[in-house]
Amino acid sequence: MEVLDLILIVTIVLSIQGFKKQKRLERLWFSPYRFKHHNEYWRMLTHAFVHADWGHLLINMFVLYNFGAMVEGLMVAGAWGEASWLPLYGFSILYFGGIFAAALPALQTKRDRPNYASLGASGAVAAVIFAFIIRFPSEQLLLFFIIPIPAWLAGIGYLAYEYWQTGKRSRIAHDAHLGGAVFGIIFTALTVTNALPNFLEVVLGR
Secondary structure, eight states, X not given: OOHHHHHHHHHHHHXXXXXXXXXXXXXXXXXXXXXXXXXXXXXXXXXXXOOSSXXXXXXXXXXXXXXXXXXXXXXXXXXXXXXXXXXXXXXXXXXXXXXXXXXXHHHHHSTTOTTOOBOOSHHHHHHHHHHHHHHOTTSEEEETTTEEEEHHHHHHHHXXXXXXXXXXXXXXXXXXXXXXXXXXXXXXXXXXXXXXXXXXXXXXXO
């Protein structure tokens, strides 16, 4: 069983349990206030394994499966980068690093707000998506599952939108999406030789 398969199974099971038992959901979601004031450090990890509703869960798992299978497959095959640890640990570091990176913005800005909480795998999924985008900027992605656009353009549009939405009143943790995306970019830049220069060449049309 690959790491992606295990992540999908655990996330689906815990999310469904959370749908049925609100207290269990509250125990796992990310509360920067409880992290800081009650030392509930596990919340930086567990929040990515529970979701608000079926729509939230299914979208994240669908996107994660599609991008994650490609990224992990390349790592396991030794075709992602040159580091010897990538086949065994690469996808785990990418995904779990994305989870922690997604929580950092709220930990900094909302640690004294007892009523704030967030949940979902979106930040970690963003890390996987952007690892793919930086690695393969010329690949075609389907905007709204219909309109084909280059991966680099989808990535820039995503970052611009999430940055524009950050700070506005919303139920969506846009800062978490940005945190995960940035981690995915950094991870790929560090593990794939010339990944960022190649990405910029594609964007600039060179």
